Amino acid sequence: MEQANEKEPKLLNGILIVLALAAVGVAAMTAGDLLKAGTDDLFLILVCLLLAVLFAVNPLLWAYRNGKIFQPLVDEPVEAHGHDEAHGGSNRENLIIWGALLALTGIEIYLGYKHLNAILMLSILIGLSLIKAGLIVAYFMHMKFERKTFIYTVIPTTIVLLCLFAILFPDGRRLRDNRGVTSAMPTEASVEK
Amino acid sequence: MAEANVVMMREAKAPSLADEWSGGSFPYRIGHRKLGMWLFIMSDTLTFAALLIAYSYVRFSSENWPKPFPFFPSIIFSSVMTLVLLSSSLTMVFAVAAAKAGRKKKARYWILGTMFFGTAFIVLHGMEWSHLIHEGLYLNALPADWAEKFGGSSILFGSTFFGITGLHMFHVFTGVLYLGFVALRIRKMTPEDVETSGLYWHFVDLVWMFVFPLIYLMSIDFTGH
Numbered sequence: 459m460e461q462a463n464e465k466e467p468k469l470l471n472g473i474l475i476v477l478a479l480a481a482v483g484v485a486a487m488t489a490g491d492l493l494k495a496g497t498d499d500l501f502l503i504l505v506c507l508l509l510a511v512l513f514a515v516n517p518l519l520w521a522y523r524n525g526k527i528f529q530p531l532v533d534e535p536v537e538a539h540g541h542d543e544a545h546g547g548s549n550r551e552n553l554i555i556w557g558a559l560l561a562l563t564g565i566e567i568y569l570g571y572k573h574l575n576a577i578l579m580l581s582i583l584i585g586l587s588l589i590k591a592g593l594i595v596a597y598f599m600h601m602k603f604e605r606k607t608f609i610y611t612v613i614p615t616t617i618v619l620l621c622l623f624a625i626l627f628p629d630g631r632r633l634r635d636n637r638g639v640t641s642a643m644p645t646e647a648s649v650e651k
Numbered sequence: 652m653a654e655a656n657v658v659m660m661r662e663a664k665a666p667s668l669a670d671e672w673s674g675g676s677f678p679y680r681i682g683h684r685k686l687g688m689w690l691f692i693m694s695d696t697l698t699f700a701a702l703l704i705a706y707s708y709v710r711f712s713s714e715n716w717p718k719p720f721p722f723f724p725s726i727i728f729s730s731v732m733t734l735v736l737l738s739s740s741l742t743m744v745f746a747v748a749a750a751k752a753g754r755k756k757k758a759r760y761w762i763l764g765t766m767f768f769g770t771a772f773i774v775l776h777g778m779e780w781s782h783l784i785h786e787g788l789y790l791n792a793l794p795a796d797w798a799e800k801f802g803g804s805s806i807l808f809g810s811t812f813f814g815i816t817g818l819h820m821f822h823v824f825t826g827v828l829y830l831g832f833v834a835l836r837i838r839k840m841t842p843e844d845v846e847t848s849g850l851y852w853h854f855v856d857l858v859w860m861f862v863f864p865l866i867y868l869m870s871i872d873f874t875g876h
Contacts (some may be wrong), residue, residue, distance in 0.1 A: 633712035
């Protein structure tokens with residue numbers, strides 16, 4: 459009887475995994491000729507992937523509960539004397555981080571005086587600034603030493619919300635293109651002259 | 652505090668999700684003030700992001716944009732301001748470390764150092780501002796020679812510049828006040844309270860790490876000296 463109890467979930471979860479893989483396969487086949495595909499195919503792919511997720515949820519949860527897969531949300535157990543010891547970096551580590559931040563700033567200022575293409579320059583500056591922000595959040599703001607639960611609550615939320623702002627940029631391009639068209643026509647400034 | 656200890660001991664024995672989230676425990680293992688500060692920082696991140704994105708949007712959609720900052724005084728000043736803010740973050744880290752080690756007097760001195768750097772930042776930025784205003788930059792107007800030099804520029808340069816750096820300077824100002832309050836009442840502050848004020852200060856520093864390249868370094872005047 460006990461053996462049957464062990465075998466049954468394994469068998470059922472196996473079937474579900476096969477179904478999920480089949481749904482992913484159909485999605486992949488549809489995506490194969492995505493170049494000529496339209497919105498309908500996109501819809502089909504999304505539905506297939508949704509089905510795959512639905513099939514896969516149960517086996518994944520089962521594996522998670524039985525500790526068969528990596529559990530990102532569970533920290534290592536805290537040591538008995540754990541909580542009031544000084545978490546976080548030593549003064550030496552903080553000094554190194556400070557030096558790294560200064561060095562990155564120096565690189566940014568140096569790049570400012572290289573006559574780079576604006577887009578390239580902007581990408582490098584934003585990249586360096588993101589690295590600096592990461593260092594500040596991780597070490598100075600002690601994010602690296604918090605619980606994983608907390609990190610997963612704060613960081614992805616903020617990043618997703620920041621990415622949503624990017625929705626505005628196509629509109630900015632449209633605005634500029636429209637201005638480019640109208641600048642051939644008399645503008646207020648040229649009329650005043 | 653003793654209660655929290657007991658809870659943590661129990662959690663240490665059985666680290667399972669169901670226990671963590673069923674109430675009566677501290678799932679994040681941080682106090683409510685610190686959690687509140689983090690939530691505020693998240694929302695403030697979005698405020699500054701909205702301003703910087705609005706600036707990028709206007710600049711991106713304009714025909715031309717002024718690049719008015721010469722090496723002296725603007726770039727030198729803003730670089731020194733960056734150095735000052737980064738150093739103030741370092742002193743704040745030392746203050747938090749001292750508070751956690753239970754040495755409150757030392758923590759107070761480090762906080763006073765941080766306040767000194769913050770004030771220096773405000774003074775330097777004020778000089779930079781008055782220089783630009785003296786040149787004729789206003790919220791809704793460019794200086795006459797700029798309008799000629801950078802033809803077709805949007806007059807929104809002044810609003811974006813003063814808006815973003817002004818809000819940032821206001822944050823530095825409130826940060827100095829906040830730190831002053833913490834330094835004044837350091838005896839009643841727990842180490843986590845000091846850390847919470849440190850979080851705010853580091854966030855202000857972090858924002859400047861984006862303002863400095865986007866506002867200053869993207870607008871360097873090469874034609875000058």
